Amino acid sequence: MGKAQKKTGKGRLDKYYKLAKEQGYRARSAFKLIQLNKKYSFLENARCCIDLCAAPGGWLQVASKYMPVNTVIVGVDLVPIKPIPRVVTFACDITTPQCRNLIRGELKDWKADVVLHDGAPNVGTAWVQDAYSQSELVLMSMKLAVEFLMKGGTFVTKVFRSADYNNLIWVFNQLFGKVEATKPPSSRNVSAEIFVVCRDFLAPKHIDPKFFDPKHVFKDLSASASVEGEKAASNAQANVFQPEKKRRKRDGYDDGDYTLFKKASAADFIRCEDSISFLGSVNKITFESEEEKEWLLMDITTEDVEENCKDLKVLGKGDFKTLMKWRTALREEIGLEVRTKPTEELTEMVEVTEEVDEETQIQEELERLNTEAVARAKRERRRANEVKTRTIQRMQLQMTAPMDIGMEHNDLSLRGQEDIFDLEHTAKGLNKKGGLSALDDEYDPESSEEEAEAVEEDETLDTDGEQERKVNELEAELDGLYDAYQERLQERDTKYKVKEARKNSNDREEWAGIQKRDSDDEDSNEDDEEGGYNLMETAKERAEEDSESDSDSDVDDDFGFEATSRSAKRSRADDGGVSQRKKARMNVAPSSSKGKEILSRGAQVWFSQGLFKGTGLSDVEDEEEGGSDAVMDVDENSEGDVEEDVHDASEDEDEFEVVSQEEDGDVDMWDVNDEAEDEIKQEKIRKHGLITAEAVTLAQQLVNHKKTRTELINEGFNRYSLNAKDGLPSWFLDDEQKHYKANIPVTKEAVAALRAKMRALDARPIKKVAEAKARKKMKAAQRFEKALKKAEGVTAMSDMTEREKAKQIEKLMAKGTSTKKAKKEIKVVVAKGAHKGLKGRPKGVKGRYVMVDSRMKKEVCPQK
């Protein structure tokens, strides 16, 4: 058989073999560890790892790659392992004390987080023998592992599915908190190997040495090896299927009972409770007492029975049956058991009772029919439930629209058998009036009887409380499904994640305080609420999408939309501003009756905040009476004084009456005391500027006098602002948040301004690139200066002709202005063929070169 054939014999050149080659792993087994680690993540946080039986080093490579830097990795194998960076290796037998000493010497008093074992003894003998030595090797590796593992550590080992498998798992379970066997995809199906991951090492103070003694843990294969091969195999099987059998023998004799042959009296057998165990535990049944001797004379005690009682150990199944029958008969005879009548007799009796009590029988029959009907109705209900669940699942998988739920024509929920949307009562009512079938053309009249029964049953069984409980349960279930759906969405869709994150941080709902008011488009208000909103929303989404990738970037002088930028700062239309606005809204809320003056005070409070300071906006009265007076006095640095200004403003407003906040659970109000949060938001705005199109729009409108501050405050009072949210399911709230809210004004200009800002940010080079460019420039200038100096020196020389000087200067200048540096190429020469074992320069190679062996080339190239 050729080499290639051998390799492909087991499908060796499979995808993992190729992958290992590609990625520079020394063995395809590396992927087994990668996959195990992917599942259990034991390498990422490990600081010390020991790999027993590590050659050629595939697992060591993986450990070195996946473990953090500055960790200790030790590999041991019978054969030497080629060096691997960051890894210490020994050539040693892991079953010897020498190996233990070597590892101890390397680790000093360190403990390992992970011990790996992928050992395979030299195979080739009989399979049972191979598996056994593998199991022995596993036991030895475990012995080493428990010595070096720290508490809570992980031991990963390869085990063969063999007679000893269960015993090994049992031992692992004694020493580790979690033991799981798994077969990674890269392990070939034809291979009997399986990997056991033992986590959470218990580190007991004392470990019974028997745990590491193969003779105790497994069957004694050496002993059985001397017996015939067949017998050995059957032993192995017995061990697999009945491991407890062996243990039972270890229990020895019961106390005070040291005989193997046991006799018991027939009376004991007849009168005992557990006759089967009795027969299994004795060898002979005797008839010694007078009573027993009488039994022998009875007809039922046949010769067979007598004979069977003499030696129970030789009985077959039929003999035992005979004995059991005899026992029953005898018990009836002596009155220990009541005789059960044969079937014919029973039938006769039924006939008699039929004559005697016909009514009772009819009653029974009716009951039976009733029970059947109830069972049928239950079945129907269950089926309807299943349909419902499937529909919901389909919706979760986005296979159907949410409207489909509860709307399917054949859906029993619409016929009163399902309580998911509480249509039951309606349906029941309809049923009673016979109107349901009229509603449902496809409704099968034949089944109406069944359903009517079910409905009746429901009526009797389902009290109001129960109904409520059911509804609650279903709601909880729906909530759960909805959460799962959201999670799946989040996992799948990064864009969704970004949106959610933004939603959480910005709390868009805060915007609900402002109604859409576009002075240019007043008559479209109603449309906007109905369908216009969608258009707006789409526009916003587009704008958001455009800015999504850049939303975190710095914003400052590159804004490119100065007026907007300034007004944005003034208007506080962004996040932080919103909560301030809400404060204002709350403060003025109950005072709407106080009229215009109070409202304008509210507006003053709103605009007296630091961010409006210095913008001229704080003068509310002026603005209201003559909007044109409100020429914005833009102060770019005013934001730095936010806190101070707020103070000033509040001091000025002596008469301002702070209305205490109602602690009404129903109303979802702002936490006015949450200053820290406000500060964070203000800080964010200071740092990033206005980042949403809505904020920019609002800022523009304020600057251009399209909106006054009074309007802004008045808009805070709208039907969206005081929505109670208590007790509402999350899916409903999510939906509300999406659709039931005021339109946020977004203008084309605002979107364009934001885009321009983002583009400007995009166009800026990153700091490192700029620095590198500057360095390059500086070096070029230095070179040029140097060349100039040299040229001056050349000019000053008297012993050169003008022509020579010109040539020399030209050379110098060319050198001084050139930016390119020729890289010296290093040739890689593989030490094989003619180059193998060569000392000195290989033939035909000029310039710099480096000699590598083929393995090194394979390792270096993928790394590059």
Ligand SMILES: C[S@@+](CC[C@H](N)C(=O)[O-])C[C@H]1O[C@@H](n2cnc3c(N)ncnc32)[C@H](O)[C@@H]1O
């Ligand atoms: C399947 S290989 C290990 C492959 C390794 N995990 C890798 O990824 O490169 C099994 C190794 O166990 C080693 N081995 C078998 N018995 C051993 C023993 N008693 N002590 C040390 N190593 C042993 C063999 O030399 C062989 O290299």
